[in-house]
Amino acid sequence: MNDIDAQRLMIKVARLYHTHEMRQTDIAKRLQISQSRVSRLLAQAEDASIVRTVVAVPPHIHAELEERVEALYGLSEVHIIDAVSDNEQELGKDLAHTMASLLQDVAFEVSTIALTSWSKTMRMMIDTMLPMRTRCKHVVETLGDLGPPSLQHATARSTQQFAALTGAQPVFLRTPGVAASPEMKELLLSGDPHAREALQMLDSVDLALVGIGADEIDPDLRPGDNFFSDEQFARVRALGAVGEVCLHFLDADGNPIDSELEDLVVGITREQLRNARHRWAVAGGARKHRAIRAAAAGGWVDTLVTDAATARFLVDTASADRKAAADLKPAQSTPRRRTAASKA
Structure with missing residues (x-):
């Protein structure tokens, strides 16, 4: 044979x-x-990846913890898994499988999906996905190219693969994700009608699959290689950044950090992300704890897939913040009893 x-x-x-x-x-x-x-x-x-097996975690295994995180951060849905290991790679695989299972059963109408294909967890999710039951029209990349050519190739392949799983047309953003200067960004976009069209399509996103990063350079990326430098990260940390969502830096409360780096990013804007009908994120692990909390507290995501340890961190920090805020409130003063001298 x-x-x-x-x-x-x-x-x-x-x-x-x-x-x-x-x-x-x-x-x-x-x-x-x-x-x-x-x-x-x-x-x-x-x-041979001809068959992809997705482990569907029964809902509400961590029902009480999920409901607690949803209530504290105003999230629509939280899905929590038990990590089998503290290893970041293994945790990513578990989170990716869970997100793949959720995506397969999307119940709302989806025309345009914004995909953060440079996220390693998103790429692992795509590798395990089965075809979505809900069909969509376009899958648009949220960011231009980041990192070395090998990573750029992997992200383009993942975008193509995800589009096939959703029955959509892939829309690539083939331009550097981080420009050297605002002037260079303007020059790149002025000469690339395909990039401008892709960015315009991000005005009307039904589902944004969001990447959350820590306040340090991702291990898959190299400083200055279509990306920020160590010095730029240091400057934005000095301004209070604890992490980023689609390369938009946030402080501990989820407020956006206004810095020169904002003008260098070629991708979905803060306003476009805010306007997306649904914003799903998958992230976990101690290295991203503060970044995940910022993304949730600032309302940058409405559905979160994470691990139990991260969820407990979210609950503990929110509870501590509420207690601290209560302690800072001035004690309600009681009216003094008037003395005989004061009555005279």
Whole structure:
């Protein structure tokens, strides 16, 4: 059997098992092969990403904690997972699987999705996704190219893959995500009608899949490589930044930081992000605790997928802030009793 015939058999077995819900013994009889071979072919189909398995976490495992975070931060939905490891890569995979499961069952009408494809967790999510039941028209990248060419290629491939899963047309933003100067940004956009069109499409976003970053350079990125430098990060931290949402820096309360860096970003604006009908974020881990809190407190996201430790951090800090605010309130003064001398 040549390679093409072997691949066809693998796909046929995968379809009979996953799509037609046939038992392995029945598949073996139908195709006149051994059951052990059916098992091997199913495993090979997963290894080749022909079959993507999504672990659907039952809702409300952390119901009380989810409701607490929603109430404290005014979020529409919070979905919390138990991390199997403190390792950031493994945590990202768990979060990505959960987000993929939620996206598959989007219940509202979606025409345009804004995708932060440079986010590693988003790319892992796309690799595990099944086709969305709700079809959309356009998937637009939220940011231009960031980092080295290998990362740019990976993000473009993820955008293309996600668009296929949603039945949409991919809209790429093929321009540096961070310009060297405001003048260079203007020059880049003036000569690129495709980039201008992509940015205009971000005016009407039904679902923004938001990236949340810490107040430091992401491990996948290099300083100054279509990105900010260490010195620029230091300056914005001095202004109070604790993290960023789609490269818009925020202080601890979620207020946007006005700095020269804002004029260098080529991507979704703060106003466009605010105007998106739905804003979903997936993020977790200790390194991003303060950034996630800022994004939630500032109303930059309305649905959050995170881990239990991060959720407890969100609750603890919000409770501590409320207590501190209560302690700062002046004690209500009681009227003094008038003495006989004062009455005279």
